[in-house]
């Protein structure tokens with residue numbers, strides 16, 4: 011992490027509307043290659059469809075970096091443990107609140123949500139508005155971050 015901007019710095023700078031940060035990153039030839047190959051990979055995991063012109067195709071590279079915001083509380087592996095939150099292996103297509111050895115809030119169990127990429131996008135955008143009273147806070151305020159992370163999660167939670 012030392013020596014290059016961390017995810018949170020990048021996110022912070024996005025929020026401060028300094029598009030030159032992303033621009034200068036994109037101009038780096040090496041990263042450009044990574045982004046290009048990520049985009050190609052992403053097509054095979056049916057990325058979240060979004061309507062805004064502002065949104066770029068998912069970057070699995072950035073998705074992997076953004077996982078830093080979740081991994082204190084979640085694991086991804088089939089045999090992964092529950093930490094503060096439930097393991098996310100196989101989460102797509104699953105009913106919310108259905109990992110049997112994890113104690114969910116009543117709100118999550120009764121939500122009736124199925125975790126499609128679109129529903130996960132809504133949840134991460136506003137966790138408490140989408141499922142009021144559930145016990146996860148935070149999420150990802152920036153739409154592009156959600157697109158990137160959800161594409162990466164689709165790949166990682168189904169291996």
Ligand code: HEC
Pocket residue numbers: 079080081082083084094095096098101105106107108109113114115116117118119125130134143144145146147148149150
């Ligand atoms: C501080 C801990 C914490 C962090 C960080 C966190 N979560 Fe959670 N997450 C939880 C808890 C706790 C729950 C269970 C909520 C409940 O039962 O009401 C949860 C539930 C979930 C669920 C529902 C799972 C299911 O089986 O229904 C998803 C999806 C999820 N989190 C995704 C994420 C993603 C993606 C991130 C990173 C952007 C993230 N979480 C970051 C604590 C966290």
